[in-house]
Amino acid sequence: MSDKIQLLPDNIANQIAAGEVIQRPASAVKELLENAVDAGATEIKLIVADAGKSLIQVIDNGSGMSETDARMSFERHATSKINNIDDLFRIRTMGFRGEALASIAAVAQVELKTRKTEDETGTLIEIENSVVKNQEMIAFPKGTSIAMKNVFFNVPARRNFLKSNPVEMRHIVDEFIRVAMAFPEIFFSLTANGQEIFHLEKGTLKQRIVHLLGASYNAKLVTVQEKTDYLTIYGFAGKPDTAKKTRGDQYFFVNNRFIRSAYLNHAVMSAYQAMIPADSFPMYVLFIDLDPAQIDINVHPTKQEIKFEDEKIIYAFVQAAVKHALAQFSIMPTLNFDLDPGIQKLDAVEKPFTEEKKTNAEASSLYNTFTQKNQAHFIDSKSELKHWKDFYPEPKQQSGFKSLLAAHTEPVSDKLEYEQTVTANRSLQGSGDQKLQLLEDVPMLQLHNTYIVASTNTGYILIHQQSAHERILYERYIIAAKGKPIPIQRSLFPLTVPLAAADAALLQELLPDLAVLGYEIALFGKDTFVIHGTPADVETGNEKTAIEQMLEQFKHFNSEVKFSRREKLIRSLSWQHAVKPGRSLSQQEMKTLGEELFATAQPNITPSGNPTYIAFKKDYLERMFGK
Structure with a gap:
C-alpha cells in the first residue's frame, strides 16, 4: 500500500507529550527541516522572507507523499513513525508526534506541493487557518515543497509579540545550524530575502562544522572517538585556546537529535579542568549514539531535553572520551617520570608483579566489574577498597609556638x-x-x-x-x-x-x-x-x-x-x-x-x-x- 500516514488511536496519542506550539518562525523552521530529513532527502533548501514572518519554505528531494498522505499529514497525531506505544522507545527519526503540519496550518497560510517517485503527477494542497481551500493535481518533481506564508495572520496578538527581524532571523539560523550540523551527508542551503546565507555541500562532519561555525576552527579541532558495546561517542572538541568567555559553540546530539544538557556539559567542562580558566567555555560538537531503548525523548515539547536510563554512565563516558582525545593530541599535561628519580624507588615500580599478586588481583570484585562485558559501570558497593578517610590519619594536636600562632590566626568571628x-x-x-x-x-x-x-x-x-x-x-x-x-x-x-x-x-x-x-x-x-x-x-x-x-x-x-x-x-x-x-x-x-x-x-x-x-x-x- 502506497499510503503511509495514519491517525494514532487515542490511547497512544494521549501518552505522547504535547507537541511544540509554533511560538515564532524558528519553531516552524525546525519542524519542517526535520520532516525533510525524515523523508530521506539528500538536498534540502530553506527559503525565508521578512525573517520568516512573510514566508518560510522548505524544498526537499525526499520520498514525497501520495495524495491521501498529503491530505492526512495536516491532521493531528497523523504520523508514519509510530504504530503502537512500544514504538515510542525505538524512535530513530527526528519527528514522531504527527503534530508539526497541523500546528503550522493553524497559524499560517500553507501551500504543500509533493510527488512520490512512482507517481506520474503530484498534489497541491492550500490550507488557511486549518481549512483546506484548494486541492488539485499538478506537475511537480520528486519530493516535497511546503511554503508557510504570513505567520500568525489569524492571531494578531501573538504576531505583535514577535521580536525584530534580526532577532527572529538569529533564531532561524540557530535552528538551521542544529539540523545541518547533524547531517553533513545532506546538502543544505539557507536563503533570506533573496540572498544565500549558507550553501553547505555534502561532506565530512569537520567540513560542516568549519562551514557553519567559521574557518578559525579549521586547525583547532581535536577528534573525539570512543566506541563501546553500550554507546558510541564521536565528534570534535576545540583545543584550549578556542575557549571563550561566553557559552557559545557547544552542541550535543543524541542519535543525531540536538539536546540541551547541563549535566553532560559539566562532564566536558571537567575534562578541560586546569587546562582553561574557570570562567571560560570550550567549543565542542559531540554525538552520542546508543540504543533508543536507553533514552526517553518523549518528555519535553521541543524534544531538546531527554531522559537517559542511566545518566551517570553517559557522564563518565563523555568525560573519559574528551580527556582521552585531548591527551592523544598532546594537549593534556603529561608527567615525565624521568624528571623525578624518587618515583623510580616506589614499591609499585621496583618490586615485580608476581603470579601470586596477579591471582589475588584477578579474584577481586573490582577487577571483575571492569573486565566482564557490560559491567564497567556497575561498581560493587562491597569493594575491598578503603574509604578515602582511612588514608589520612587524624592530625596531631599542635603545641608550643605553632599552636599559639594558629590560635591567633583564626578568624575573629x-x-x-x-x-x-x-x-x-x-x-x-x-x-x-x-x-x-x-x-x-x-x-x-x-x-x-x-x-x-x-x-x-x-x-x-x-x-x-x-x-x-x-x-x-x-x-x-x-x-x-x-x-x-x-x-x-x-x-x-x-x-x-x-x-x-x-x-x-x-x-x-x-x-x-x-x-x-x-x-x-x-x-x-x-x-x-x-x-x-x-x-x-x-x-x-x-x-x-x-x-x-x-x-x-x-x-x-x-x-x-x-x-x-x-x-x-x-x-x-x-x-x-x-x-x-x-x-x-x-x-x-x-x-x-x-x-x-x-x-x-x-x-x-x-x-x-x-x-x-x-x-x-x-x-x-x-x-x-x-x-
Whole structure:
C-alpha cells in the first residue's frame, strides 16, 4: 500500500507529550527541516522572507507523499513513525508526534506541493487557518515543497509579540545550524530575502562544522572517538585556546537529535579542568549514539531535553572520551617520570608483579566489574577498597609556638558576622558621617595584578580593577548613547574581519549603535566587514578580537532583567573593554582609574550589581587588632 500516514488511536496519542506550539518562525523552521530529513532527502533548501514572518519554505528531494498522505499529514497525531506505544522507545527519526503540519496550518497560510517517485503527477494542497481551500493535481518533481506564508495572520496578538527581524532571523539560523550540523551527508542551503546565507555541500562532519561555525576552527579541532558495546561517542572538541568567555559553540546530539544538557556539559567542562580558566567555555560538537531503548525523548515539547536510563554512565563516558582525545593530541599535561628519580624507588615500580599478586588481583570484585562485558559501570558497593578517610590519619594536636600562632590566626568571628561587618564598611560616600575621599599624595599598591589598594581619609579601599573600569566605561557609553558620540580613532590600515554567517547577521544589526559608541565598521562582501575606526581608548591591534568577543558577549548576554538592544550592547562593550585581571598598572594608571571611578554617578557597583571596591575604615581595622 502506497499510503503511509495514519491517525494514532487515542490511547497512544494521549501518552505522547504535547507537541511544540509554533511560538515564532524558528519553531516552524525546525519542524519542517526535520520532516525533510525524515523523508530521506539528500538536498534540502530553506527559503525565508521578512525573517520568516512573510514566508518560510522548505524544498526537499525526499520520498514525497501520495495524495491521501498529503491530505492526512495536516491532521493531528497523523504520523508514519509510530504504530503502537512500544514504538515510542525505538524512535530513530527526528519527528514522531504527527503534530508539526497541523500546528503550522493553524497559524499560517500553507501551500504543500509533493510527488512520490512512482507517481506520474503530484498534489497541491492550500490550507488557511486549518481549512483546506484548494486541492488539485499538478506537475511537480520528486519530493516535497511546503511554503508557510504570513505567520500568525489569524492571531494578531501573538504576531505583535514577535521580536525584530534580526532577532527572529538569529533564531532561524540557530535552528538551521542544529539540523545541518547533524547531517553533513545532506546538502543544505539557507536563503533570506533573496540572498544565500549558507550553501553547505555534502561532506565530512569537520567540513560542516568549519562551514557553519567559521574557518578559525579549521586547525583547532581535536577528534573525539570512543566506541563501546553500550554507546558510541564521536565528534570534535576545540583545543584550549578556542575557549571563550561566553557559552557559545557547544552542541550535543543524541542519535543525531540536538539536546540541551547541563549535566553532560559539566562532564566536558571537567575534562578541560586546569587546562582553561574557570570562567571560560570550550567549543565542542559531540554525538552520542546508543540504543533508543536507553533514552526517553518523549518528555519535553521541543524534544531538546531527554531522559537517559542511566545518566551517570553517559557522564563518565563523555568525560573519559574528551580527556582521552585531548591527551592523544598532546594537549593534556603529561608527567615525565624521568624528571623525578624518587618515583623510580616506589614499591609499585621496583618490586615485580608476581603470579601470586596477579591471582589475588584477578579474584577481586573490582577487577571483575571492569573486565566482564557490560559491567564497567556497575561498581560493587562491597569493594575491598578503603574509604578515602582511612588514608589520612587524624592530625596531631599542635603545641608550643605553632599552636599559639594558629590560635591567633583564626578568624575573629564566624563567616556571617564577618560578612556583615565587611558589608557595613562598604560605602559609596562613607556611612554618611564623612565623605569618602582618595588621598592624592599616597602611592597606590597593586595586588596580584587584579586589586588596587588606595588610602582614603577614613582608612583604605580595595578596588577590583576590572569592575571599576567596567563602571567607568558603562557611564561613558551611556552619555555617548544620549547624544555625545565617543571620539573615533581612525585606522591607517583598515582591518578586514571575516565572520560566520550568524555573527555577520548580528553585527549588521548592531552597526548603527556601534557607530554611536565609537566604531566605524562597514559591510565588505557577504560575511566580511572592514573596521575603519574604533573608540580612542581601545588598544590598537586588538580591534578584531574586541569585535569577535563583543559579539560572543552580546549573543550570550545573561540577565533576569530584559534590556533593550542598546543597553545589552553597552553592557557587553563595558565588560569587554574593561582592563582585565592579570594586567600590571602603573601608578598613573591606578590613580586615573581611582579618580575616574569616583567621578561616576554610582562608583560602588558595576552595571550588573557587583561591588567595584570594599572600604575598610580605620576604626574597624583597630577593632580587628584589639585596639
